[in-house]
Amino acid sequence: MRPNNVLECWAQGRAAVSGWLAIGNTYSAEIVGCSGVDCVTVDLQHGMTDVQQMIGMLQAISATPATPFVRVPSCDPAIMMKALDAGAYGLICPMVDNVQQAQAFVDATHYPPTGTRSFGPTRGLLYGGADYFKHADQTIVRLAMIETLPGLEAVEDILAVEGIQGIFIGPADLGLALGKGPVGDPVDPDVLAAIERCRQAAAKAGKHIGIFCTSGAVAARYAAQGFDFVVPNHDANLLKAVLASEVQSARG
Amino acid sequence: MRPNNVLECWAQGRAAVSGWLAIGNTYSAEIVGCSGVDCVTVDLQHGMTDVQQMIGMLQAISATPATPFVRVPSCDPAIMMKALDAGAYGLICPMVDNVQQAQAFVDATHYPPTGTRSFGPTRGLLYGGADYFKHADQTIVRLAMIETLPGLEAVEDILAVEGIQGIFIGPADLGLALGKGPVGDPVDPDVLAAIERCRQAAAKAGKHIGIFCTSGAVAARYAAQGFDFVVPNHDANLLKAVLASEVQSARG
Amino acid sequence: MRPNNVLECWAQGRAAVSGWLAIGNTYSAEIVGCSGVDCVTVDLQHGMTDVQQMIGMLQAISATPATPFVRVPSCDPAIMMKALDAGAYGLICPMVDNVQQAQAFVDATHYPPTGTRSFGPTRGLLYGGADYFKHADQTIVRLAMIETLPGLEAVEDILAVEGIQGIFIGPADLGLALGKGPVGDPVDPDVLAAIERCRQAAAKAGKHIGIFCTSGAVAARYAAQGFDFVVPNHDANLLKAVLASEVQSARG
Amino acid sequence: MRPNNVLECWAQGRAAVSGWLAIGNTYSAEIVGCSGVDCVTVDLQHGMTDVQQMIGMLQAISATPATPFVRVPSCDPAIMMKALDAGAYGLICPMVDNVQQAQAFVDATHYPPTGTRSFGPTRGLLYGGADYFKHADQTIVRLAMIETLPGLEAVEDILAVEGIQGIFIGPADLGLALGKGPVGDPVDPDVLAAIERCRQAAAKAGKHIGIFCTSGAVAARYAAQGFDFVVPNHDANLLKAVLASEVQSARG
């Protein structure tokens, strides 16, 4: 089975850098996949795209050196299985509040007897290879998002769920949950403390921790702190920022 | 009829700044339309998109303050009429080599008796308003691209064609035509001389001149020289550049 | 934040008229948005469309004076959040049977601490404006559909749920639930009594009430009775009706 | 080979009534196909659609009793062949100005030795049947549009071209060509005279004549005059008209 870049990064002790797709398009997906990232995450939750377009985007990412990930919109097993069948090598599940949800995430993404994933790895076979079934459970990365108060309170327990390789922090949602507003790169001490609690919990559990960042510089800062899956913002935000700057320059 | 921002810029004596869409997607189109530009050009020539998607992109641009333009893939009247029917307020025609092609461009984009545009302004009516037919000929901007040797030699004659409001320079193609390679922001004296010839010809003809630029800074430089339609690169290139930089930062 | 036409209609004491889209297409969406309605509802439940196409339809509606609404297919929070992120300013939730479902509707559509909506207003920011987060909770309209027996029995309690601005009647489903068949413009006394119960409950609660109608005339009749959100049938039914009539005329 | 309804209408001496699709959607295409019309024309010229979507629309029409036609955007043989391969049973070619163009239309739509149509009736076989090749040339209807001054002057010659079964009048374009403005249901004597000239020329040639109409009533009037292919307006216009009326009614 084709290896998962993110697992290889982790085996080498370095942080994986992930692109993030809010624009639902195969060409921009390929651009992001060719940008030097280790993986690219199709965002089905807040991204302006859906399952149909995700298939083409996963194909476009497959034409690049990057490994395809999907942030699913919820813990719904049907969409998790669909993303895996379409070739996703990693799933990020939003708003995991408790062990039950984390376990449901694990169940839906492992084949029996470990889990309840239905067999039919349509495109997974093409992308992964003929031995997909044998290695899929171990090759797929599962990150549970900690971004709500219940999730934060249960972070140690969620990390203890077998089959979850780590957690992923959504700082804006976490800040909002803590009553501090949706700040992309938080400076509020309570939010920073919550993020630090997650980091320590992951470290203690021997698991991985990722975070959505507002820039490459912020990503580097978190990577230096031990975060090993960092996202230097999504395509739509980056395009917005660079356009604002270039248009202003053009105005002289 | 809803006014054309580009004509208003020109009436106010200032350069219009145009976004440029190589990514064939309605969400990125809307992002570009909201970036402060005066107009947005859907690129049907080199862009990764086609007429079907163009319709949705023109609609998305219509939801922003920017005026929708289309660069058509060739002088084919059928696609010019289609872009106009879909609501384009400006057309940029590539590789205009001579007066005959410039005249064909004018003919296909004016209603009889001036031209031969077929009547059926389907979406044009929704975007432009009920009086679309009355004002369309005058509201639509037509820019002929000068980017080949024959086109350069005929630039004065092309500019003299009534109904063409101006020319648009493709520096990479022009450089290539002059044997100097496809350089986005040319420094070769011969290429610069060719661009200057075009600028002077446009000024002498009392017409407009635009140019595709590699950045906002380059756009500002050309605007300072009298170019009044400048493009601070296209979405795909800007996304590529900002990603390369952010991913490198993330690596630390 | 860009205002919501429906809230403005209500502030002015008049009924909002909504278009309704069963055809999953951006051009017909724009036609409906330009027809003089106050808002346009993309129907993800019975309409022949899905989330991917909804994004383009919401963009097309944004190019018109009408405010975009979405009827979601169920109480699933993931799709509610997606519709809001894509720029919907109102959600209509079908088959609300009880207070728990109504509360889930409210929770999924308010940001913390009021609710549990995840932060990531991708296209909402472009359509709504930079202050989207600040005003979204108050600007978004939430209508719970009363169309089942349990829902009818609980209508007063559902109306009491804070954050729901009103209810919306599906007369065909309500008639079906009452054993009277799916009649679009009901005359059965029991169905009319059920509708009247809803109207009175809404009035008593100081909340709003809408209804799907089979024509503009029926809509006007209900508006005269105090319904303040009326739908003069959907695009597919209107097209069917006018075609039947015109084709018959053409046959002579 | 599955028969062509339009040829059957003509064999029975009655006018064929055609639906007309400006909305590029398969569901509205199917609605129109189920409305009682004899055929449905996908409009690739002024319609908000393109070749990719046309394929799905032709399939949707195939699920109805109506025969699928396509108005191509120009005399380009490539797109004519594509429409036929996709199952179109009739082609309407716009802006035919002279015998050469009419002959090119005939050539591109007949297999050798009669014409130059390339062999590869992909979907034509599924829709038409296994004997498609044998009967296609005779089953396909070709209508040349007369809507320009040169076309009007050459109408008798164009009608004499073997393989063209008739002509089709675009009244708005014809009025525009005659300097009388784009009027859908013309009353200007010169325009009416031009239409009458076409009608007599077709009758004299023993060929068919169609016309685009603004309503079923107008279609019936032309049918009574001998026009045997009438179009009671297109879907977008009909939807616009019925919506305007219903929304006004809803306002009370």
Next chain:
Amino acid sequence: MRPNNVLECWAQGRAAVSGWLAIGNTYSAEIVGCSGVDCVTVDLQHGMTDVQQMIGMLQAISATPATPFVRVPSCDPAIMMKALDAGAYGLICPMVDNVQQAQAFVDATHYPPTGTRSFGPTRGLLYGGADYFKHADQTIVRLAMIETLPGLEAVEDILAVEGIQGIFIGPADLGLALGKGPVGDPVDPDVLAAIERCRQAAAKAGKHIGIFCTSGAVAARYAAQGFDFVVPNHDANLLKAVLASEVQSARG
């Protein structure tokens, strides 16, 4: 209402043969529908397609002699209703584990008072006919998939649920559940015993039983055993197999 081929097969005492679509495309859907099968199943679970594309695929199948079925991705009522509204005449529900899920399947797919299906048979009316509502409950086929251990244990009870016409075996998933690996045409005695248990239960209950097969030959074998809904593999697997063979031949 247009009859359901599968019900007709069963009335005639013969097995229905179903095509199966993993490729999300309307043209391949039409090819499969024209292949001599009784019905065609759009696979929303493991197929590389989604609800939006399903609509076009159901339309394409409607242009063929085959009856359209859908395998939904889960027991979610919203997607079941959507598939029915879009014209599906049969639903196959995966991973039915118990009577509660079977009952939910029945409820979501019958109109009140039998069930809770919401009224709005948008495309169903076009495909089924004007009397759709009257006959839909009886015309729609519902097959519950038995492919998990809990489902196998409850197969007799699931078969007893009124409104379910039968069960459908997924041999690969069933084998996986039994710890024997995902084998498409199982030979393991335990798996065969489980399949036989299902067959006998169905026979005893006087209900139907289908199975996904790896080829026509396997389908014939099962049909000979009394299975009356057989699937000779899906389009993607068949295309893969024939290509492997032809490419090998081409290599000489």
Next chain:
Amino acid sequence: MRPNNVLECWAQGRAAVSGWLAIGNTYSAEIVGCSGVDCVTVDLQHGMTDVQQMIGMLQAISATPATPFVRVPSCDPAIMMKALDAGAYGLICPMVDNVQQAQAFVDATHYPPTGTRSFGPTRGLLYGGADYFKHADQTIVRLAMIETLPGLEAVEDILAVEGIQGIFIGPADLGLALGKGPVGDPVDPDVLAAIERCRQAAAKAGKHIGIFCTSGAVAARYAAQGFDFVVPNHDANLLKAVLASEVQSARG
């Protein structure tokens, strides 16, 4: 620049085997690309697809070991350039009748000064690599189709055009042109003689010759005769054939 498999096959003295896509879908494109072929040709002429979908199909092929080719619908330079910009490494141009058309084919597909290809290799850069411009002219394969009488008569001259690497035979069209009907695997002596003339002309010119075949066995037969680009039928025909066989088997 990423190498072209077809050129490598030729350098090694063996025939390239090409898949052929009539189904316009990215998943089936990827299946074909994974089938062991050297390249895959997207058929824009007779295939049920268009430029927009082609982009996704080329991306899907890029995720496989196969090299992407496109059969364009005509000699129109705009679509040739578009296919190249989208990453096609080979173009097959239908119905080349004479040297002028062959030269136009060459001109449109070479950058100046050799030709007139416009610069803007949008996706070509991502697929080909940063040095795309430097090597594109030499890496791209151009095959002119000989399938008409004029083309057959001019085959020696067409082969002499510099920049065309070879010719491609469409046996059905060629047979049709010769008055022998559209036979996929011709046995008529005149057709075979025409094919042999082409083969000898190519051999004499030191250029390549391809042919569309009805099966792998036929492809092997032609390869044995010296044809070095063979196509073992297209996906739609293969799917049709295998389905017919499997459904018949299933019927027992």
